[in-house]
Amino acid sequence: HPEVDVAAWRKDFPILAREVNGKPLVYLDNAASAQKPLAVIERIERYYSQEHANIHRGVHFLSQEATGAYEAARETVARYFNAAEARECIFTRGATEAINLVASTWGEANLHTGDEILLTVMEHHANIVPWQLLESRLGVKLVVAPVSDAGELLIDEWEKLIGPRTKLVALCHASNSLGTINPAKELIAKAHAHGIPVLLDGAQSSAHLKIDVRDLDCDWFVCSGHKLFGPTGIGVLYGKAELLGAMPPYQGGGDMIERVSFSGTTFRGLPELFEAGTPNIAGAIGLAAALDYVESIGHPAIAAQEADLLAYATAQLEQIEGLTIYGRAARKVALISFNIAGIHPNDIGTMLDSDGIAVRTGHHCTMPLWERFGLTGTARASFAFYNTRQEIDALVASLNKLRKLFLP
């Protein structure tokens, strides 16, 4: 049995001791962004107070030390996701930038009018709009696979949508709105059987599941540091070396070049090719600290605690009259989207906030998905390993109070 010591874990996150509106903070908006442990906060402070200099170009001590720390962070990321080589991990601003990078470079170079990109209806806007931009630029077509009423991808339907024009499959590993965990390994194998590369959006899976990009065999994997207990403004694009190495440059500038001349410029290889300009050095180092921290807690303990929270919260919320849960997949990450009949989700969010409870309300950047369910949005409670059953009790009590206030 993994050791679950939530009280000890909570002490690692200073913000969890805050009060909001005179109540102890109950932070249930982890799918939007997770909180930061002291290990990350202190690492960033140490970097800026003792170690900062620009990387890669300096001969002086601090520059070399900062370069070492930045590249060590890349090694940590590669180890964490089990990439074959560190140069397969590109630091980006987040999942959004990572997807845009692939769309602009691989997409521009490999897609042509009439080519199809297979998505699912549960994608985040970050995994829709970059491809839509190619739709208008290159004349490619987006094909969208449906989900069941339970919010599970209809795999047979998905597979039927693969055709001779399908050039790319892009899908979320876990849905930020429904919690659904897609059977990524199986889907990737099916796509590969047709010779189609797969981009896996791991923005929501990476904080909950042990990710092994080689076992998944995805061609690209993207995630955001801030949902993984790391800083904002840093994310990762993993790509198989062969594929990344064949992609044209993204942004041009310093650090990504070998030699610049007005008669012709030559570029560096991976990973520098995709990291033009001064990168988010502190962000990368902070992200590595976050990954080390997550590993110190351990994925089995995280999974055990989150499974308990999800089961408990589902059972408790189901008791509330008029409450509907959206997303009933057999495999879910720890989040629950719900509505209460007769109450607008925004009112739910505002009332919960007055009790110090943070949830997200609205479309959660998945408007096409809610259209599928005939909704404009939901309230969403999303959990991390540091949440407790008592916090779920507080959520339920606040929702019951709100029901009495709003409904006859």
Ligand code: PMP
């Ligand atoms: N994909 C999914 C599934 C997400 O949940 C998010 C963030 N809500 C993103 C992509 C985009 O991540 P970011 O805003 O950190 O770039």
